[in-house]
Amino acid sequence: MTRILTALIVAAAALAQEPVAPTPETTGPAKGENTGDYNVVDSFETGYRFATIGGSLDNYRANVNYGNGIRLLNSFFSINSRDGHGKLFDQITLTTEGLGNDPYESANLRVQKNGLYDYNMNWRLNDYFNPGLVTGGASGSNLLDTRYTLQNHDLTLFPQSNIKFFLGYTRSFQDGGALLGIQAPAVSGDTIPLAGNIRREQNDYRLGNEFTVFGIRLNWFRGWEDFKEDSPLTLAPAAGAAPGAYFNRFQPYHGTSPYWQVALFSQKKFYALNGRFTYTSGQRNFVVDDLAYGLNRFGIASLETLTQGAADRPVATGNFSFSLFPSENLTIVNSTSVYNIRTMGDSSFLQIGPAFTTPSFVSYQYLGIRLVGNETDVNYQINHWLGFYTGYHFTDRNISSILAANTPTYSQDNQLNAGDAGIRLRLANGLTVTLDGEVGRANHPFTPQSDGNYHTFGGQAQYRHKTLSLRLASRADYNFNTTSLTSYSTHTRTYSAGGSWTPRNWVSLDLSYSKLHIDSLGGIAYFAGAFSPLVQQSLFLSNLHTATLQARFSLTRRVDLFVGYSRVQDTGDGRSTPTDGPAYATLPAIQAAQTFPVTYQAPSARVSVKINNKLRWNAGYEYYGYQDRFYNYNNYRANTGYSSLSFSF
Amino acid sequence: MVAGGLILALGPETAPLCADTPAQPALPRGYAGSNACRVCHPDVWLNFYKNPHFKTLALHKTPPESTGCESCHGPGLAHISAHGDKSKIVAFSALAPARVLDRCLACHGETLPRATIRRSVHTANDVVCTNCHSIHKAATPRYLLARSQAALCYTCHDSVRAQFDMPSHHRVNEGVVQCSDCHNPHGAFDPTWRMAARPHMVNQALANEEACIGCHPETRGPFAFEHPPVRVEGCETCHFPHGSTNARLLRRPVVFTLCLECHNGASGFGRAGAGVPQTPLTHNLANPRFQNCTSCHISIHGSNADAFFLR
Numbered sequence: 001m002t003r004i005l006t007a008l009i010v011a012a013a014a015l016a017q018e019p020v021a022p023t024p025e026t027t028g029p030a031k032g033e034n035t036g037d038y039n040v041v042d043s044f045e046t047g048y049r050f051a052t053i054g055g056s057l058d059n060y061r062a063n064v065n066y067g068n069g070i071r072l073l074n075s076f077f078s079i080n081s082r083d084g085h086g087k088l089f090d091q092i093t094l095t096t097e098g099l100g101n102d103p104y105e106s107a108n109l110r111v112q113k114n115g116l117y118d119y120n121m122n123w124r125l126n127d128y129f130n131p132g133l134v135t136g137g138a139s140g141s142n143l144l145d146t147r148y149t150l151q152n153h154d155l156t157l158f159p160q161s162n163i164k165f166f167l168g169y170t171r172s173f174q175d176g177g178a179l180l181g182i183q184a185p186a187v188s189g190d191t192i193p194l195a196g197n198i199r200r201e202q203n204d205y206r207l208g209n210e211f212t213v214f215g216i217r218l219n220w221f222r223g224w225e226d227f228k229e230d231s232p233l234t235l236a237p238a239a240g241a242a243p244g245a246y247f248n249r250f251q252p253y254h255g256t257s258p259y260w261q262v263a264l265f266s267q268k269k270f271y272a273l274n275g276r277f278t279y280t281s282g283q284r285n286f287v288v289d290d291l292a293y294g295l296n297r298f299g300i301a302s303l304e305t306l307t308q309g310a311a312d313r314p315v316a317t318g319n320f321s322f323s324l325f326p327s328e329n330l331t332i333v334n335s336t337s338v339y340n341i342r343t344m345g346d347s348s349f350l351q352i353g354p355a356f357t358t359p360s361f362v363s364y365q366y367l368g369i370r371l372v373g374n375e376t377d378v379n380y381q382i383n384h385w386l387g388f389y390t391g392y393h394f395t396d397r398n399i400s401s402i403l404a405a406n407t408p409t410y411s412q413d414n415q416l417n418a419g420d421a422g423i424r425l426r427l428a429n430g431l432t433v434t435l436d437g438e439v440g441r442a443n444h445p446f447t448p449q450s451d452g453n454y455h456t457f458g459g460q461a462q463y464r465h466k467t468l469s470l471r472l473a474s475r476a477d478y479n480f481n482t483t484s485l486t487s488y489s490t491h492t493r494t495y496s497a498g499g500s501w502t503p504r505n506w507v508s509l510d511l512s513y514s515k516l517h518i519d520s521l522g523g524i525a526y527f528a529g530a531f532s533p534l535v536q537q538s539l540f541l542s543n544l545h546t547a548t549l550q551a552r553f554s555l556t557r558r559v560d561l562f563v564g565y566s567r568v569q570d571t572g573d574g575r576s577t578p579t580d581g582p583a584y585a586t587l588p589a590i591q592a593a594q595t596f597p598v599t600y601q602a603p604s605a606r607v608s609v610k611i612n613n614k615l616r617w618n619a620g621y622e623y624y625g626y627q628d629r630f631y632n633y634n635n636y637r638a639n640t641g642y643s644s645l646s647f648s649f
Numbered sequence: 650m651v652a653g654g655l656i657l658a659l660g661p662e663t664a665p666l667c668a669d670t671p672a673q674p675a676l677p678r679g680y681a682g683s684n685a686c687r688v689c690h691p692d693v694w695l696n697f698y699k700n701p702h703f704k705t706l707a708l709h710k711t712p713p714e715s716t717g718c719e720s721c722h723g724p725g726l727a728h729i730s731a732h733g734d735k736s737k738i739v740a741f742s743a744l745a746p747a748r749v750l751d752r753c754l755a756c757h758g759e760t761l762p763r764a765t766i767r768r769s770v771h772t773a774n775d776v777v778c779t780n781c782h783s784i785h786k787a788a789t790p791r792y793l794l795a796r797s798q799a800a801l802c803y804t805c806h807d808s809v810r811a812q813f814d815m816p817s818h819h820r821v822n823e824g825v826v827q828c829s830d831c832h833n834p835h836g837a838f839d840p841t842w843r844m845a846a847r848p849h850m851v852n853q854a855l856a857n858e859e860a861c862i863g864c865h866p867e868t869r870g871p872f873a874f875e876h877p878p879v880r881v882e883g884c885e886t887c888h889f890p891h892g893s894t895n896a897r898l899l900r901r902p903v904v905f906t907l908c909l910e911c912h913n914g915a916s917g918f919g920r921a922g923a924g925v926p927q928t929p930l931t932h933n934l935a936n937p938r939f940q941n942c943t944s945c946h947i948s949i950h951g952s953n954a955d956a957f958f959l960r
Contacts, residue, residue, distance in 0.1 A: 018799075018822050031696065039699070062896065063816040078790060080699045084707025091699075093790045097824045104823040110791055114704045120791070126825050150864065160704055172864060179947050182960065193947050202866040204855065217759045225855050227866050253953070259856045265759035274764040276838060278856040282871055286953045288960070307954040313871035317857045319838045323767045329747070333768040337839040339857070343871045343880070347953065364873050365956070367920065369881060373845040377768040381747055389773040395844045399881060401920040410921045416844040424775050434774045442844060446881050447911050447918055447925065451844060460774075460805070473807060485915045496807035512803075514811035524909040525927055528935040533914075533927065538906055544894070546811035566814050570894055589940055593903035598894050600816045626816055 019066070020604040020620035021049065021642040022073035022097060025560050027616045028648020037082055044075035047618070047644020049102070055626075055636035061129035063600075064624050065103040066640050072099040073644055090114045103127040118156045125149050146176035166208035166221065174200040180233055182249055182290075198231040208261075216266045225257040227284070248291045255284030255311075275320040282313040286347075302353060309347025311364070316340045329381040336374050343367040366402035366409075371395060373416075390421040399446070414444040416451070435459040445481055448488040448522055452481035467502035485523025485535055493517040506554040516544040521584075528587050537584040541573040541595050562606040562620075572597035578630045597629040608646075616646040676713045679724035683717030686725065689733055693785045701793065702784065721752060721784070746775040753778040762835055769836025770849045776805070781834065802828045809891055818892030831860040831890065842883035859883050861890070872951030876958060877920050878911070879950050905934065908942045 022045050032041030050068050053060045074097045081090040091112050098105040105125040112118040126148040150172045157165040175197070182194045206223035235247040259280035266273050286309060293302040317339040324332040345364040377391035395416040402409050422436030437457035445452040458475030473496045481488040498512040520540045525533045550564040575581040578592035585591060606620035621641040628634060676682050683706060687694035697703050705716045719725050721739070728738035741749055750772065757763060766772055781801055787793035794801055799821050803810040812818065819826045828834075833852045839845040841857050854863030861884045862869045868879065878886045887907055888898045901907040911918070914927035932939045943949050948958040 018824070059816075078699075082698050084698060084703055090707075091790075104820050104825040106824055108791070115708050115710070124825050126820055128820075148864065160708060160710065172866065174867070193944055200867050219761055221856070223856065225866075227869070229867060257855065261856045263761050263764065265761075265764060267754070267758045272758070272767065274759075276761070276764065280856055280858075282869075284871055284953075286873075288954045309873055309953065311871040311873060311953075315841070315857050317838075317841055321765060321768070331747075331767055335765070335768065335839070337845050339841045339845070341841075341880070343875055345871065345873065347873045349954075365875065367875050367877060367880060371841075371845055373839060375768075375839075375846075377773075379768075379773060381745070384745060387775070391768075393846050395846055397844060399877075399920055401877070403921070412920060412922050414844065416846060418846050422773055432775065436774070440846065444922075445918065446920075447878050447886060448913075448915065449886055449910065450882055451847065462805070471805065471807065473805075475808070485913055488910075494808040496811065498807045512807050512810060514808045516808065516811065520910075522910045523913055523915055524906075525913040525915075526909055526934045527928065527930050527932060529933050531930065533930075538910060540901060540906065542894075544811070544815075546814055548810070548814065568811070568814055568816070568894070587934060589903070589934065589937070590906055590909075593901065593906045596894060596902035598816075600814075600894070602814075 020564075020606050020622040020640075021047070021071075021618075021644065023606065023608050023616070023618040023620070023644065023646060025608045025610075025616060025618070025646070026648075027610075027646040028614050032078070034082065037086065039080045039082055041076065041078045043077075043646060043648040045073040045618070045644050045646040046100075047071060047073060047642050049640070049642045051638055051640040053636060053638045056634050057636070058129065059626060059634045060624065060636045060638050063626065064638060064640070065127070065129055067101070067103070069101050071102050071642075071644075072096065073102075073642070074098075084114050086113060088113065112159075115160050116158065118159045120154045121152065123149075123151045146174065146178055149173045149175075162212050164210045166206070166210070168204075168206040168208075168223075170202075170204040172202045174198065180231060180249070182233060182247075194233070194235075196231065196233050198229070200227075200229045200231075202227045215268075216264050219263045219265070221259075221261040223259045223261070225259065227253075227255050227257070229253040246293055248289075250289040251287065253284065253286045255282070255286075257282040270325050272323040272325075273321065276318070278315070278317045280313075280315040282311075282315065284311040285309070286311070304352040306350040306352070307347060309345055309364070311343070311345035311347075313341065313343045329387075331377075331379040333377045333379075334374070335377075336372075338372050339369070340371075341367075341369040363402075363405040365404070366400070368400045369397065370400075371397040385426040387424040388422065389424075391419065393418040393420075393440075412444060412446075414442055414446065416440055416442040430464045431461070432463075433459065433461045448481050449479075449490070450481070452479060452488075454479040467508075468499070469501070470497075470499040472497050485525060488522040490520040490522075491518070508552045510548070510550040512546075512548040514544075514546045516542070516546070518542040518544075524585065524590075526587070534586065536586065538590060539582060539584045539594055543571045543573075545569045545571065558610040560608045560610075562604075562608075564602075564604045566602045566604075568598075568600040570596060570598045572629070576629075592630065599625070599627050599629075601625045614648040617644075618646060619643045677724075679726050680714055680719055681725040681729055682713065683719065685729060686718045696785075699790070700784065700787075715756075720756075741779050746777040749777045749779050762833060765836035765838060767836075769834075771834060771836065798827050798829060802834075812889065812891035812893075815892035815894050817894065817896055817898055819890070819898075821891075830863070840883070842881065848885075868950040870951045872948075873953045874956045874958065875951045876949060881920075903940065905940045905942050 027043050032039045048069070049066060049071050051066050076095050078093040079091070084090055089111050091110065093110045094107070096107040099107070107123045109121040110119065127145065129145060151170070153169045155167045177195050178198045180194050180196045180198065202225065204223060204225045206221055208219065208221035210217065210219040230252045233249045257280050259278060261276065261278045263276040264274060288307040290305040319335065319337050321333055321335040344366050347364060373393065373395035375391060375393040377389065379389040381387040393416070397414045398411060400409050400411045418438060418440035420436065420438035422434060425433040427433060437455065439455045440451055442450070442452050454477070456475065456477045458473070460473040461471065463470045475494045477492040479490050494514065494516050496514040500508070500510045502508040518540065522538050523535065524538045525535045527533050546568045548566045550562070553561045555561055572595035573581055575595065579588045581591055581594055583591065602622055602624050604620065604622035606618065608616055608618045610616050619642065624638040624640065626634070626636050705711050705720055714720065723739040725738055728734060731737045735743065739752065754763070754766070781795060782793045783795035784793055788796050813821050821828065831852055832850050834850065837850050837852055840848065840851055841853060842859050852860045854860050858869065884890070887900060889900055890898065893899060895902045899907060909928070911925045912928055914924045916924045919925040928934070934940060946958040948955070948960060952958045952960065954960050
């Protein structure tokens with residue numbers, strides 16, 4: 001029984017289609033060891049990763065990015081007070097993954113003492129290869145390493161009391177290559193955007209409190225978000241350039257967004273109410289100072305361009321829900337949402353040079369959004385096997401915009417009426433079926449892609465019996481907008497099926513298949529070497545098939561084997577060459593981009609051998625293969641793997 | 650049966666059976682106290698001190714009926730007297746989904762993350778607490794999830810798992826990003842973008858911003874020149890949030906076809922209501938230099954220096 005349970009748990013963990021390492025098999029006694037009044041569980045896995053890549057290293061780094069080296073693949077540590085009365089703490093848990101130069105690293109820490117405090121921290125690092133400037137299969141270019149680091153700290157004081165206090169801090173830091181917003185002239189006559197090291201930093205401090213008064217629980221937060229971007233750039237004179245020619249940019253961009261959030265809750269036998277109000281006073285101050293010095297065709301020239309200003313974007317939101325429970329089986333909820341956003345400010349634009357001496361002022365483009373929405377939902381369980389829900393949603397949104405000073409205010413209203421309904425069936429022991437649909441009509445969508453005249457419908461069936469689990473799902477999402485060029489429509493259909501089965505106590509299987517179909521037809525107008533625009537249609541068609549197969553075997557009491565295979569294939573619209581498709585648009589470049597057949601596959605295998613109760617040896621291999629049909633300079637194949645030891649203490 | 654008999658012989662107010670077990674005060678009628686449960690459920694009992702719900706026992710601040718096993722499973726004396734009859738106690742595996750929700754929300758209802766749980770998509774589809782949380786056999790010490798978070802969500806959302814298997818994806822499978830970074834599985838407040846109706850279950854960063862802003866603050870603004878769809882309709886206008894076969898999670902393999910879908914001059918759209926601006930005559934799209942819009946329109950999420958997002 002234990003082995004079956006273990007197999008199920010491991011199989012379930014494998015469902016996540018994680019990379020082949022770290023190893024999910026645990027080492028050591030799960031219950032840990034008692035030390036004094038505490039119980040301690042400790043394990044870690046360390047080993048060596050390797051990767052050999054053929055083809056486009058850049059694309060491999062953009063998609064996968066695992067490299068060679070020694071890693072602390074994962075670790076787990078917990079210490080728990082056995083009587084709940086530890087002196088300084090009752091629980092510490094620390095989990096880490098990928099430390100030691102993996103591109104994806106994380107650590108989670110929790111320390112808490114019952115009734116006194118609860119501290120949670122998570123830290124993450126995402127080191128990815130920034131896919132540079134140019135998109136896609138046609139001419140993707142992957143250029144630069146960018147590193148995101150995020151850390152989040154939350155401390156709750158008196159977590160089990162009626163009066164709680166919250167303190168929090170979040171910091172995100174982005175360092176590495178990215179586009180700077182600077183374009184430099186190239187010999188060809190084009191301008192080339194420059195990439196360089198950017199430094200962006202966001203700090204979010206918050207504190208709050210929760211208490212109960214007159215039977216209503218009140219919760220408030222006060223936060224301060226600070227953002228700073230400061231990426232100066234100086235270009236040294238290029239070879240052959242005029243002596244002393246240089247370019248310098250200084251662009252500090254700082255701001256703060258103090259915010260409030262107040263919420264209330266009350267829950268009684270026949271009703272519940274809750275509400276939330278938030279207000280954010282977003283402010284940003286910026287300077288962009290470009291100084292260029294060098295030769296132009298008239299001789300030595302210099303130009304300084306200075307743009308500076310301050311921006312405000314206050315955002316106010318309110319949500320209020322009133323829930324009624326007339327009977328045990330009936331719930332009625334009415335919710336109202338409002339939000340109001342205004343973007344405004346002032347800025348100036350100054351060019352200093354031989355031909356520019358006076359400043360000109362740039363008007364902020366005012367953008368205001370006001371929205372009021374109301375929704376009523378009814379959820380009724382008719383009997384133990386049949387239930388349904390339905391809802392109606394109305395939203396009114398006004399957008400107002402002033403593009404420049406002394407120009408009229410544009411105003412646009414959009415009303416959405418939407419309704420949804422669903423049914424739940426428990427047809428037999430272990431079989432559940434849900435069906436749902438939604439219809440919406442918006443009278444003034446903002447963009448052709450926005451929700452206009454849309455409807456969705458879908459269903460899901462799940463069957464569970466002992467060690468077998470099966471599921472089927474389908475969903476369609478259709479949206480239509482009428483434009484003056486042509487009807488814009490997009491159809492999305494997904495079909496998926498999956499299952500898990502443990503036929504014997506030494507083997508478990510997981511299968512998953514999904515098909516995602518997208519077709520999007522829209523009117524486009526563009527110039528292509530003529531003075532009249534070409535008014536045509538763009539049809540994008542994608543048929544994405546994704547399959548995952550995973551099997552786990554306990555070969556003996558000591559040896560566990562895992563094999564997996566994942567495949568993503570977009571069959572596109574069936575064409576064999578980039579310009580062989582339906583000629584909705586005459587421009588070959590558009591025809592070539594209207595479908596993107598690609599295959600991406602990742603077979604993997606892993607063996608884990610239990611040497612003794614506290615030690616395991618693990619080895620794994622995963623192949624990554626990327627191939628798009630029309631272009632070959634982004635294709636790659638990579639053999640990755642690892643060998644590791646898992647220890648427990 | 651023997652165990653049941655032993656418990657009955659000892660009585661409901663059995664003395665603590667090990668040093669770790671807190672003593673219990675007098676019990677109301679029908680209650681047996683948590684100590685009584687250990688005889689038949691030793692596997693649960695022996696590890697219960699690692700469970701967050703152990704606090705109710707350790708702190709002695711809640712009344713006996715809201716403490717330990719019986720706070721969730723109800724009075725246990727009849728269950729013991731009937732030699733473990735499952736129908737004599739609240740067994741979550743036998744409860745209707747709505748009742749599971751009621752029992753958990755009795756303690757966990759009045760919190761901000763669960764404020765909209767009564768109308769969430771999960772609740773509407775009978776996905777309730779015990780579908781995701783395993784109180785006694787949790788795979789994660791925090792939140793007591795039945796599996797690791799991504800594996801748990803993939804259990805029902807096969808099509809989402811497929812999206813995270815795409816070549817370009819948020820690093821969920823790699824463990825850096827969690828589903829709950831962007832989603833609230835208990836139900837979220839209406840979004841502050843689009844028409845506040847869809848998408849469902851998406852968290853808000855910094856109190857009222859789209860979830861993406863939490864990790865991508867440079868796109869937040871405010872900017873002197875906002876790219877209005879970013880603010881009005883949200884990031885999904887151009888990006889698939891989960892995964893894509895296209896670089897940077899874009900909806901199209903080449904960026905200019907994406908841009909042209911809006912920038913076609915069609916009337917009735919855009920903030921001026923007179924059409925989203927068309928690409929100008931100087932942009933000869935037959936020339937490859939104009940086929941990578943964001944090479945020049947670098948600050949496409951918004952700019953402080955240029956109305957056309959050139960810098």
